Amino acid sequence: MPGQVWGLATHDPAGPIFVTSFAGRNLDATVLTAVDLAGGVIWQRTFDGRPRPPRVTPAGTVWLSHRDPTGHTFIEVGPDGQVLRSVVPEHQAHEHLGAFVLLPDGFCTIWLPTSPYRQVPPGQAPRVARHTQAGATTWSTPLPPAELSFPGVVEAGVETGWQLRPKKPWRPQTISVGHQEPLLVSANRVLVEITDGRGGIGVCTIIDATTGGILITTPPGPYQHKAITGPGSFLIGQQGYGAFTTTHYDPDGHARQTWPSHGMMLVDHHGTISAAESENVTPSRSRFRVLNPDSSVSDGPVLSGYYTTYPALDAQGTAVLWRDGKLLAINPDLQSRTLFAQDDDRAVMSRILLLERGRVAFSLHDELLLFNSTGLAPLGNGPWPCGDGNLHGNPVHT
Incomplete structure (x- = not known):
C-alpha cells in the first residue's frame, strides 16, 4: 500500500477489498485502493485529509470524509x-469530525468542539448528531464534559534529588473520541465514547437514535473495546489503571452483568461472547476466553506476544487472528492451531476479513496480506463477528 494502512472493508466476500492508507509520509492525504482477491490493484484515488476506515454500502460504494478550511x-x-x-x-466551521457511521437514511456523527487532543474552549462541548442523506441535522445532542477522574490515575511526580513530590489527582486536559469503537449504532440505540486524549479516561453515553435523548452516561473510566450483542444492547470494556472488565448494557441502558476480562470481543448468532484478551502487560497474561452467561469465563489458549489483529469469527464458530507472527485459528472447543507463521513483530495491524473460499485478509503497517485455502468458513452472521461488526466496516446493527 502507499503508506500505513488505516482500514479495510468490502461489500461482498468476493471482493474487491477497499483499503484506506496514508499517502506515504504525507499525513494529510488519504489513498483509497481497490484490491482484488488475487492481490492486484484495481485502482487508486487520492483525497485530501487524514485517512479514516472506509464505510462500504451493500451496493459496493465507499464513503470517506475529508476536511478543508x-x-x-x-x-x-x-x-x-x-x-x-x-x-x-x-456543522460549525470550528468543529472537527470525531467519527461517523452510515445509517439507512443518512449518517450518525460525533462532532468535537476543537481538533482532537486539544483543550476544549470554554462554553463548548462535543455533540452527537443524526443527519439526513443530504446532510441536514435531524437531532443534535450535546455531551457536557464530565470530571474525568479515576482512582488509579495520578500525575507523575517530579524528582528532586531522592525526593518525589506527592502525586496529585489527574484532571482532563484535552478531548477526543474513544480509541476503540467510538461510535456504534444498534437498532434504536447509539453508543458513543468521549475521552481525554492525555490520560485515556473517558465516559460512554447511550442515546435514543430516534430522539437524541440520553439514556445513560457511564462513570468515568479507562474504556477500550466495545461490541454490539443484539438490538439496542452493547458490551463495554475497561482496561488500565487496575480495571480489567467487560459489562453488558441492555436497551434501557442498564448494566446487567460484568465479567473479569477485557478484549477484542466477538458475538455469534447464538449470543455466545468470546474475546482475544487485550491487556497492557508484558510478558503476556492474555488468553482467548469465552464470557459465560453466569459471568464466569472459560480459559482458552494463552496468547503470546502483545499486538493483535481484531479477530473474526467464521460460520462454524472458529475465531481467527494474527498475533506474535502467527495466524491462529481457535475452534469452539478452544483448541488452537497455527495456519501460518513467520518472524514478524510489526505493531500496526488492521482487523481481519474472512472472504470467500477460506480467504483471509488483513494488513500489517503498509502491507495487505491475503491468505488462500485456510479451510475457514465464511464470516459468521452474529451481531459482532469481527471488528466493526461486518465486512462493510460500518458498526451499525439494524
Missing part, C-alpha cells in the same frame, strides 16, 4: 473509483 465533507466513491456525490453535514 470550510469544514468537513462526506464523499461517496463508486465501485469504479469515480466520485458519485459529496455531502456536507451541517
Whole structure:
C-alpha cells in the first residue's frame, strides 16, 4: 500500500477489498485502493485529509470524509473509483469530525468542539448528531464534559534529588473520541465514547437514535473495546489503571452483568461472547476466553506476544487472528492451531476479513496480506463477528 494502512472493508466476500492508507509520509492525504482477491490493484484515488476506515454500502460504494478550511465533507466513491456525490453535514466551521457511521437514511456523527487532543474552549462541548442523506441535522445532542477522574490515575511526580513530590489527582486536559469503537449504532440505540486524549479516561453515553435523548452516561473510566450483542444492547470494556472488565448494557441502558476480562470481543448468532484478551502487560497474561452467561469465563489458549489483529469469527464458530507472527485459528472447543507463521513483530495491524473460499485478509503497517485455502468458513452472521461488526466496516446493527 502507499503508506500505513488505516482500514479495510468490502461489500461482498468476493471482493474487491477497499483499503484506506496514508499517502506515504504525507499525513494529510488519504489513498483509497481497490484490491482484488488475487492481490492486484484495481485502482487508486487520492483525497485530501487524514485517512479514516472506509464505510462500504451493500451496493459496493465507499464513503470517506475529508476536511478543508470550510469544514468537513462526506464523499461517496463508486465501485469504479469515480466520485458519485459529496455531502456536507451541517456543522460549525470550528468543529472537527470525531467519527461517523452510515445509517439507512443518512449518517450518525460525533462532532468535537476543537481538533482532537486539544483543550476544549470554554462554553463548548462535543455533540452527537443524526443527519439526513443530504446532510441536514435531524437531532443534535450535546455531551457536557464530565470530571474525568479515576482512582488509579495520578500525575507523575517530579524528582528532586531522592525526593518525589506527592502525586496529585489527574484532571482532563484535552478531548477526543474513544480509541476503540467510538461510535456504534444498534437498532434504536447509539453508543458513543468521549475521552481525554492525555490520560485515556473517558465516559460512554447511550442515546435514543430516534430522539437524541440520553439514556445513560457511564462513570468515568479507562474504556477500550466495545461490541454490539443484539438490538439496542452493547458490551463495554475497561482496561488500565487496575480495571480489567467487560459489562453488558441492555436497551434501557442498564448494566446487567460484568465479567473479569477485557478484549477484542466477538458475538455469534447464538449470543455466545468470546474475546482475544487485550491487556497492557508484558510478558503476556492474555488468553482467548469465552464470557459465560453466569459471568464466569472459560480459559482458552494463552496468547503470546502483545499486538493483535481484531479477530473474526467464521460460520462454524472458529475465531481467527494474527498475533506474535502467527495466524491462529481457535475452534469452539478452544483448541488452537497455527495456519501460518513467520518472524514478524510489526505493531500496526488492521482487523481481519474472512472472504470467500477460506480467504483471509488483513494488513500489517503498509502491507495487505491475503491468505488462500485456510479451510475457514465464511464470516459468521452474529451481531459482532469481527471488528466493526461486518465486512462493510460500518458498526451499525439494524
